[in-house]
């Protein structure tokens with residue numbers, strides 16, 4: 001899906017919500033554990049209940065890898081289900097990969113070709129030749145970690161490297177990489193005030209903004225500093241939506257949480 005198609009979906013659904021599928025066997029309703037594939041059953045119920053209110057889903061790959069082959073199968077079933085039932089939905093593999101070029105190429109094939117995700121999160125630490133193999137897929141987006149939502153972001157990302165903080169250097173440098181028009185960037189919602197500076201470097205690119213909800217980030221603040229006339233934001237919430245309830249109507253309650261966020265987003269879009 002192109003950035004323009006994604007923007008069209010955002011205006012059509014009046015939402016820039018991304019629901020994070022961080023599916024954890026210890027947190028899903030216990031009655032699902034007797035099903036053949038509890039992870040997929042949970043994801044399917046969440047997707048069916050929330051798809052009207054969001055434009056994207058972001059399975060965090062760690063949650064699937066943590067349970068081995070069964071997790072990988074559930075991930076594949078989830079992405080296949082999204083492709084067949086809701087092809088207008090944008091998909092993000094939150095895998096935070098990146099290695100020497102020869103190896104990054106294999107990560108790119110795994111997530112773009114085999115699983116068919118629209119995008120993948122990538123760590124920039126190994127530099128240009130570790131990221132360009134992802135960017136070679138010109139019909140996909142590569143989402144570079146810029147300024148993350150966690151406390152550890154202050155260990156390196158905000159350190160000054162000459163004039164500028166490292167995260168700014170990462171963004172600025174990445175603009176010179178091949179097919180950089182297909183880059184998106186991760187900026188944590190917990191660091192919304194940094195978005196004003198970031199928008200000066202990348203006024204147009206989409207930003208994936210996690211950290212609203214369980215991590216305490218504010219949607220209003222994110223929009224205040226980060227929204228553009230084409231929106232340019234995908235705001236993710238995982239636990240606050242998918243684990244809003246562990247009773248038999250968990251999906252319905254997740255749907256209501258997603259709807260509440262969509263309503264807030266519609267208000268922000270009205271301000272544009």
Ligand SMILES: O=C(O)c1cc(=O)[nH]c(=O)n1[C@@H]1O[C@H](COP(=O)(O)O)[C@@H](O)[C@H]1O
Nearest residue numbers: 060094121148149188210214215237238239
């Ligand atoms: O790349 C990410 O999505 C990400 C980057 C970041 O800086 N902070 C962050 O929380 N994330 C991911 O976003 C999701 C946030 O989940 P909740 O805190 O439950 O909404 C998790 O899957 C995190 O791994």
